[in-house]
Amino acid sequence: MNGYHVITDVLTGEARLALATPALVYSECVLIESAARLSDICANSNVALLYSLKALCQSHAVGALAPSLAGFSVCSPFEARFANEKCEANLPLHITTPHFDAASFCEILSEGDYVTFNSIMQFRQNASQIAQEASIGLRVNPALSLVSDQRYDPCRQHSKLGVSIDELLLNWKQLQADGTTITGIHFHTNCEGRDFGQLLRTVTHIDERCGHLLDKVNWINLGGGYLFAPEDSFTAFYAAVSLLQNHHNLSVFIEPGTAFVREAGYLVSTVVDRFSRDGKEIAVLDTTVNHMPEVFEFQFEPDVLGSHEDGKHRYILAGCSCLAGDLFGEYGFDAPLSIGDRVVFANVGDYTTTKWHYFNGINLPSIYMLTEDGELVLVKEFTYEEFAERNGVSSNVVI
Numbered sequence: 001m002n003g004y005h006v007i008t009d010v011l012t013g014e015a016r017l018a019l020a021t022p023a024l025v026y027s028e029c030v031l032i033e034s035a036a037r038l039s040d041i042c043a044n045s046n047v048a049l050l051y052s053l054k055a056l057c058q059s060h061a062v063g064a065l066a067p068s069l070a071g072f073s074v075c076s077p078f079e080a081r082f083a084n085e086k087c088e089a090n091l092p093l094h095i096t097t098p099h100f101d102a103a104s105f106c107e108i109l110s111e112g113d114y115v116t117f118n119s120i121m122q123f124r125q126n127a128s129q130i131a132q133e134a135s136i137g138l139r140v141n142p143a144l145s146l147v148s149d150q151r152y153d154p155c156r157q158h159s160k161l162g163v164s165i166d167e168l169l170l171n172w173k174q175l176q177a178d179g180t181t182i183t184g185i186h187f188h189t190n191c192e193g194r195d196f197g198q199l200l201r202t203v204t205h206i207d208e209r210c211g212h213l214l215d216k217v218n219w220i221n222l223g224g225g226y227l228f229a230p231e232d233s234f235t236a237f238y239a240a241v242s243l244l245q246n247h248h249n250l251s252v253f254i255e256p257g258t259a260f261v262r263e264a265g266y267l268v269s270t271v272v273d274r275f276s277r278d279g280k281e282i283a284v285l286d287t288t289v290n291h292m293p294e295v296f297e298f299q300f301e302p303d304v305l306g307s308h309e310d311g312k313h314r315y316i317l318a319g320c321s322c323l324a325g326d327l328f329g330e331y332g333f334d335a336p337l338s339i340g341d342r343v344v345f346a347n348v349g350d351y352t353t354t355k356w357h358y359f360n361g362i363n364l365p366s367i368y369m370l371t372e373d374g375e376l377v378l379v380k381e382f383t384y385e386e387f388a389e390r391n392g393v394s395s396n397v398v399i
């Protein structure tokens, strides 16, 4: 079943009436389809597939992905606990973070987990403590920039992410002599990547600079940052993987986030106000960039169902917070928008719930799962009490 059609049916049919907005609706079919697609690519290349929880940390959604996974990529003790306790899958954890909180992680780690240290200092401070439990890796920063926006470029100048290849070469012998064996290498260098030629170039660069060290470890994690869209060419992906497997006998992991969940998420909103301003029509929605912070951070215009470039009825879709720049962009529709109409943002399943916030005290959207059977299930509704608690009101005190 195609998730797009199901969601369109739900939004135009009877079920739309039961859907209070703003609402973030996940399509279970799309989640399962994405996981199956990634899983096939990995099966074809003997790569182990991890899911990076930072993109969407929501137990029902992760539960739909879990059967296709070989583990979870996590970057904090909360994410690690969540993966262990809430995801109904006893899968290994792969941890990479600029702040390794050893005391908290040690309580969570179990045999079979993986920890990748972000710096030589972090390795020296923590590796011996956890070497009994976890397989130890180092994050390498190949310093090959692939992302034009520096804020999202792990290879930017003065990057805090990973050990440079020079640093790795300089320290390798001493690190091994310190007594903790480094069994893996990790890198993550892209964001929304579509061109696996970039991955192949990165792998070739690492191979040329420190191939002899790749012979000394057992595994390599290629990170996330690629969309793995069905129309993309995977030739260079397979070439990069086989270089690592055949020349260095490495087990290969990938840990995408966006590729699993972006297309599964729809934010459903309602038009709450309409007026003209300086020659343009404004439609104010009951959602805001609070609910999709990446729209504001990246200044991109999210997809809106039913809108297109030639749509004669054009509106600036505005969020309902007090921020002047709380705007989604200008969109064209075939029919005019009226108060009460639905406006549905598509492809917003990634980095939405994990980044959204309560600016202006505007409540968060309710989360729904559209199940494989076409049932719309309310998964989470946020309450005033949760808002008050976050803001210092103890739950047993009446205000």
Ligand SMILES: Cc1ncc(COP(=O)(O)O)c(C=O)c1O
Pocket (backbone or CB within 6 Å): 052, 054, 055, 073, 096, 188, 190, 191, 192, 223, 224, 225, 226, 255, 256, 257, 258, 259
């Ligand atoms: C280390 C690491 N791995 C994986 C990911 C997931 O990336 P994406 O969601 O772009 O696939 C990220 C994203 O920031 C990351 O920092």
